[in-house]
Amino acid sequence: MRQVKITFLIHNVYAIGGTIRTTLNLAAALADRHEVTVVSMLRHRARPRFVVDPRVTVVPLVDLRENSADANDPLLHQPAEVFPTAEKRYGQYSRLTDQRAREYLRTCEAEVIIGTRPGINVYLARFAPPRALRIAQEHLTHDTHSKKLRAQLARRYRDLDAVVTTTEADAAVYRAKMRLPGVRVLAIPNSVPDPGPQPADGSARVIAAAGRLVRAKRFDLLIEAFTDVAAKHPDWSLRIYGSGADKERLQRLIEEQGLGGRAALMGAVSRIEAEFAKASIVASASDAESFGMTLVEAMRCGTPVVATDCPLGPAEIINEGVDGRLVPMGDRQALAAALCDLIADEPGRRHMGEAARAAARRFDPAHVAHAYEELFGDLAATRSSRAWQRRKARWRNRAGRALRRLRR
Template identity: 35%
Template sequence: MSRDIFFVSNTTDELGGVTGWTHQTARLFAQQGHRVHVVGIHSADLTMALPEQPAHPVTALYPAHPPTPWTPHGLRDRFRLPTRRGEAARVASKKEAVARLSELFATARPGAVVIVTQVWAMEWVSEADTSGLRVIGMSHESYDYSRAGHRYRWIRNQYRDLDHWLVLTEEDADRWAADGMNNVGFLPNALARLPVLPSPRTARTVASIGRLCDQKAIDLLLDTWALVAPARPGWTLRVYGAGEDEAALKAQCTALGLDGSVEWMGRTDDVEGALAKSSVFVQSSRGEGFPLALLEAMASGVPCAAFDCAPGVREIVRDGEDGLLAPAGDVAALADRLLRLTGNPRLRDAMGTRARSAVQRFSEPETLRRWEELFAFLER
């Protein structure tokens, strides 16, 4: 059955895993015969170059991040005319954005589905007219990471009454269900493609790929590399990515005396090429959902060392079989895993080969089959 499917995200072009996942999944649905429209609340400042131009329509409701609601502080603040005018303009602009979203939804055929990929975007969807549509919410981060921040409250407030909402692992779904969210299910991310050839794993290079922000914890990676580099002369850590923490991280790198063994590669649109030049992949995140970077590294036959910071990480990497995990935030333990992989070519090759084979259980056809089952279930 061909359906109209709307993806609604914070943005449609922001550098990051959710953007890549959104357009990848939209492409899969379109190839399946569905009519797909990707909607972002706003256009991003730090944008992501997509591997191919989307064939599906893409709409941004705002040209830039909309202003946040005004909260007056004290009686005097309530009577500041410029501020009150700015808030009135914000409210009017939001009504226009919601109306535009409702107009898009009104074009849908019976059986249409709205997939809200990030909880902040749900604020607009909840005010739009979704009559006759099935609405599915999503969270691309772990229960613990949501629980530690403001998104926990947003999820409980915004997702409780949806037709369904999805996390990325069964473990997280069980934890949300125990928290009273009985409409939750799980569905992992899909591996986009398997490179024709794996990495030869001959370069003395460790790769990290991700946004330079607090969540990805490159600061912890630098502390880790400070323990590894003295024991591995000739090895280089290549950090691929851009973000708001770049200047601070480079200063930290210099302070740790690592400028001779760390290369800042900037953002890359050729992840496959970067991995082909690497022998080990490292992920030092404070929190994750179901990280695509791990899937891509394993598909390239590059063994991974990572912090066990989320159920999705340990579902992808089977510790001791096709990669090595360290307790979340334990810099010394992550350094130990990197020393093992960089110091033992036979271990690298064995784990890389097993990783490339094992990661194919997250294939696109299997993930698409599970989505179709969910759509059929919601129509009953």
């Protein structure tokens, strides 16, 4: 494929999160052949917490730091008018972000522009130049959005070229529930780079977990299951990495279960792979995952994963019994039993870790970047036919509305 200019639009590249990690991974892989820019809607610190490939240009739009010129702009304190009101991040957006997004996109020279969250995808649909390919990534899922937000997105997503989900299951939901004529809806997984030549050796008596400390991640269930594990295997420990609103409740639960010194909240880290490589098992007790980034990160380290079979990602990542274990959602006994099975079988654990490392190669950034390049080529080749599909759909909608008015 010839070299093209590619721009990613992201909420805040200076923070920590799965969308930031996977965006930077993909940007770096695409930078091998293309000119790549990451546009951060917001900025709250001097430098990004994650390492940014030096070939990737970072452009912040609104500076939230106290000493910035934007801090005194009156538009910063006025609610956004374009960013959708039903989006969870709406309170962090303003008329200033609306204005900066409009100004940047209307003069953007990129040939491909990729949005990375629903509200930003609305900016993309509203303001990006028609000559650019407009691609919306979905890092959550269709069904986790409110009915109001889905309605707001459906109106705007019709002007996009593609909607990319992280799982085929979620792509199928979008195709069934959001009618988008002329818009390609497909799944491309998140990318996770190889952490290096030193995989986990399976000897550490450590179970690790990572993610935002929020109720949906069910770290409480994991701690309760580890209580059962610890009773049988007192020499094993649990380390949970992350930060969030549930921290105090989880710490109390650790103390109530008598796990002080055995289970610990380790805080957030920017290089979680280094911690996963120090563990022999990685666990996830989530009730919902749009993808399952930590599962892939663990597998790339050669660390087997025990995860709940929650919607939508784990079953598309883990081959049950081969490179990891899947257990029913919310089942403390099943989670504890799967962990104990792996603890008791060190050779089997090592073999599963090797299988996990091999299976996770399909998430290498180079493979994912190639899938995006194929998408760019397909969208460019079908631009005219897809535009015709959109026009036909609009004519049918207008004719239908006119007919309903006549009948009334």
